[in-house]
Amino acid sequence: MARLRRPRLASPLMRRIFLLNTLPLAMLAVTLLFLNDFQNSLLEADVTALREQAHIYANAIGQTAVVRRPERHPIPGDEFVLDAATARPLLLRLTEPSPNAHARLVGPDGKLVADSRDEAALAQHERRRLRPEPASRTDPAPNAPSQWEPPHNNSIEVAYDWLLSLLPLSSREGIVTLDTPDAPTPDPDTSPKRGANPPEAAPYIRRTSARQLVVTVAEPVVHEGQTVGVIQLTRQAQEVDRSLFAVRSSIVSLFLVAMAVTLLLSWYLSLTIARPLLRLAAASHDMRDESGRVDSVPEPLLARRDEIGVLARALRASVLALWARMDAIERFAADVSHEIKNPLSSIRSAIETLPRIENRERQQRLLGIISNDVRRLDRLITDISDASRIDAELSRTRPEPLAVMSLLAILVEIHQTTRAARDPILKLEDGREDPARPLKVLAVEDRLVQVLRNLIGNAASFSPPLGVITLRAIGHEGWAEIIVDDQGPGIPDGKLEDIFDRFYSERPQTENFGQHSGLGLAISRQIIDALHGTLHAENRYDAASHVLGARFVVRLPRSS
Structure with a gap:
């Protein structure tokens, strides 16, 4: 028989625990990686700063690098043009403090x-021509864009680029996103007509083929109300990428740490849940398949104070109850065999002896023995059949609230109506019962009546002629007691529990042998146990410790 002794990492329960623990964490991490609002706020701040810079450049050029058109008759509103000789060095001086900025000045004709x-x-070439530098020293162009490399590890860089390719660049109103590696530059022809107040052009935000984030804005160059050109300013949004990389790195790092902790916790849960369950399953297999009675439930599992411990104790209790039931069935079968064998042996002996007896009187006596044994067998088989089906019948029947005093009154009336002249008298002792809350118990009416009739019949068989049998009921908190008292000789010492054994018979000397099967009290206790109650016997004594009779007490759950 194949059994799993310990949970594997790939066990179904382990996979379910790990999936349930990591799925919400992974969803949260993926959601945070987008960072749309944070990214857009950074882009808007960068665009605003770049637009202010472009506006300053445009104002400076519009006030300094503009000359009047040389025509004799200039067109109204078109009398000023850009002075390229002045604009070029001025543009260079404006962009020198910002080496990452790339400025382009375009005329009205594009x-x-x-x-x-x-x-x-x-300018760099002219400086080198005038002042040669060593060959090993190279000065980068002042406006040459710097390359930003977030991670220095190539594998990390590849992974980060791949992750960026999965996250689309979000946009807000006023920010244009281009998905192409190299976006087209703004078209100067789209600028407003000369003399009009030009609207603010939308910025261009794009990523180059090197995965660099680039922002481009365009500002018109205006002189005395005339648009003489457009200045286009482009800058790498390095701070945006740095901030996003730092935040995303923190999220990924926290996610990896949380994932490791989750994996360890999942493994711990698997060890504390899956492994004990497998050990319980192995123990159940051992108890089922091993020869003999092997109680293999591990003691550490029985000592646990959680649900696993409850399950282990329930499994052990079920096995012990099953073994006890098997022992009871075995004893019952042996007792039945013994009890049936006695009358059968008597009948067989009488039948074998009958043909050899010629005396008519002795023949009639043997026939009477056979008849008594047959009736005894019939009574015994009936009681055995009743006892064997009580548990199954009560397991299918639901107890209902029963009024105790009304039931006892009916039994007393039936007994008093049908009793013979010298039979014992049955009396009901009236208790103080609240009419608003009558005494009720949870029971099956037919079976409770059977128990009470057995107890009354047993008391009547031991009571003297015209003796008194008293019935009474007492209510307690959550319980109710039904008490049957007689005036018989009582129960012998040491037999208070033996009388409830199957086929045990302690009958009065005046009673003929074989009138009872010895199952009445056993069946009564079996019924009361099935109704979650108790049945016990005791003797009644007077002040001088003399036995006044026997007492049987039935205790049942009280109905609210």
């Missing part, structure tokens, strides 16, 4: 007037 990078490269 032609490029100045480019900060080109001007920086020319």
